[in-house]
Amino acid sequence: MGPVEQLAMLDEADRIRIARSLPMPILRGILAGWWMHEGQEPPVGKWRTWLMIAGRGFGKTRAAAEWVSELARHDGSLRIALVGATLHEVARVMVLGDSGLKAVARPDEDLLFYPSRGLVEFASGAQAFCYSGRNPEALRGPQHHYAWCDELAKWRYPDEAWTNLMLGLRLRAEARTLVTTTPRPIRLLHKLIGAPGTLITRGRTVDNDSLPEDFVVAMTDLYGGTRLGRQELDGELIEDFEGALWTRAMVEAARAPLDFARDERTFRRIVIGVDPPASAGGDECGIVVCGLGADGVGYVLDDRSGGGLSPEGWARAVVRAAADWGADLVVVETNQGGEMVESVLRSVDSLLPVRPVRARYGKGRRAEPVSALFAQGKAKLAGAFAALEDQMCGLTTRGYEGPGRSPDRADAMVWAMAELMLGEAGTPRIRRL
Numbered sequence: 001m002g003p004v005e006q007l008a009m010l011d012e013a014d015r016i017r018i019a020r021s022l023p024m025p026i027l028r029g030i031l032a033g034w035w036m037h038e039g040q041e042p043p044v045g046k047w048r049t050w051l052m053i054a055g056r057g058f059g060k061t062r063a064a065a066e067w068v069s070e071l072a073r074h075d076g077s078l079r080i081a082l083v084g085a086t087l088h089e090v091a092r093v094m095v096l097g098d099s100g101l102k103a104v105a106r107p108d109e110d111l112l113f114y115p116s117r118g119l120v121e122f123a124s125g126a127q128a129f130c131y132s133g134r135n136p137e138a139l140r141g142p143q144h145h146y147a148w149c150d151e152l153a154k155w156r157y158p159d160e161a162w163t164n165l166m167l168g169l170r171l172r173a174e175a176r177t178l179v180t181t182t183p184r185p186i187r188l189l190h191k192l193i194g195a196p197g198t199l200i201t202r203g204r205t206v207d208n209d210s211l212p213e214d215f216v217v218a219m220t221d222l223y224g225g226t227r228l229g230r231q232e233l234d235g236e237l238i239e240d241f242e243g244a245l246w247t248r249a250m251v252e253a254a255r256a257p258l259d260f261a262r263d264e265r266t267f268r269r270i271v272i273g274v275d276p277p278a279s280a281g282g283d284e285c286g287i288v289v290c291g292l293g294a295d296g297v298g299y300v301l302d303d304r305s306g307g308g309l310s311p312e313g314w315a316r317a318v319v320r321a322a323a324d325w326g327a328d329l330v331v332v333e334t335n336q337g338g339e340m341v342e343s344v345l346r347s348v349d350s351l352l353p354v355r356p357v358r359a360r361y362g363k364g365r366r367a368e369p370v371s372a373l374f375a376q377g378k379a380k381l382a383g384a385f386a387a388l389e390d391q392m393c394g395l396t397t398r399g400y401e402g403p404g405r406s407p408d409r410a411d412a413m414v415w416a417m418a419e420l421m422l423g424e425a426g427t428p429r430i431r432r433l
Helices: 003-008 012-021 024-031 060-074 087-095 158-168 187-193 213-223 227-232 248-253 311-325 339-348 363-375 386-394 408-422
Strands: 049-054 079-084 112-114 119-121 127-132 146-150 176-181 198-203 267-275 286-293 298-303 329-333 354-357 379-381
Touching: 049 060, 049 187, 060 079, 060 087, 060 146, 060 176, 079 087, 079 158, 087 127, 087 146, 127 158, 146 158, 158 187, 187 198, 213 227, 248 363, 248 386, 267 298, 267 311, 267 408, 286 311, 286 408, 298 311, 298 386, 298 408, 311 329, 311 339, 329 339, 329 408, 339 354, 363 379, 363 408, 386 408
Parallel strands: 049 176, 049 198, 079 127, 079 146, 146 176, 267 329, 298 379, 329 354
Antiparallel strands: 112 119, 119 127, 267 286, 286 298
16 A cells, blocks of 8 residues: 555545645655655755765665656756766666656656657656766757766766766756766765765665565675675765775675685684773774684684773673684784783683784784785685774775774784784684583
8 A cells, every 4th residue: 555545544634734744845756656765855955966875776766857857847948967877878767767757757747758869858848858978078068957967976987077067057046966876986976975065865775665675685685794785785985095905806805605604613723803992982892703714714704893892891792702603812912901901801711812912013014914815815704894894995005094093803803814824823722511
């Protein structure tokens, strides 16, 4: 049962009360037979560019088609630019697609499309013109009131096409552009994000309740946590830093299948790296489990890192991880806290095999040998660890440029992997009866 039918079942007083509580764009959508979710609602206030960066299935195309149609419906003099990666995609997705302009036209609206002329004519008389990000010169000269740009990150010549489009968007003082795109780290996208007059809507695939549940579950199971999933499903803008010790491509190439057997019995050794925080209210405590597989490859198995933990709190988290995985050794950095760090761990479990280590070099330099292991295929990720991977890719030859103040998770992983692959044999494995 759709929202219109649900409203019809209520008495008149309730219908009026609900209608008055809804923003006008949402109310219009309901009456048109379309249930708009929050991320699809046009922003209010003054803006020049509405940048909708979201995962696949979020409803970007539908929101844009409804926005353009509403503009054309109320002003028959409008000239609107439709710009896609190719002319074929403009026609297939933006005009004729399941959520395109043709699909959202009302029953009494006769929308005409002339592919050979690249022209869409609305019932009001408004016109939309089709352009391709492959041909920026076609945008040199034509003038428009509004524009819809789809999949900007896929355009072959994004900067040139965008510049020509903006120079022609001059038929109205408050000209506006809607950009719908899945994020990719291109220069133009970064420029728009930081530009005055840009309002940003972000969203994920799971935000669209109208998608089939089995599709969402299947895609999450397949790609959740991976770079592809974070980009295409979660709408995250993921990029590499100059001089990064781990690139996103390296991380993906080093990823073991997501159904990799995380069974401690399949590993020759299991080591936990710990990078303690300086204070409970400061950085996270890095707690990362790594194992040496029977194939001689080092695997990142688990990330138990956490923030806001007291010394006893993170020590208990380390002991739990050691028990869960049957760890051979806990390697803990003692640069901040000295002997107290080791004593905190032993106060929770006196039998815990602990090896204190002190950092003699910066985090980037310490990570270089472990980065080389990943590049050589000698170290891998047994699954997806988004926060850890962000920190790994933030470690550069110059220092740390990733999220947060410090790469605590990455540092813990480096200590554990270095012990497994570059250090000496550890102590007997912990067993819990």
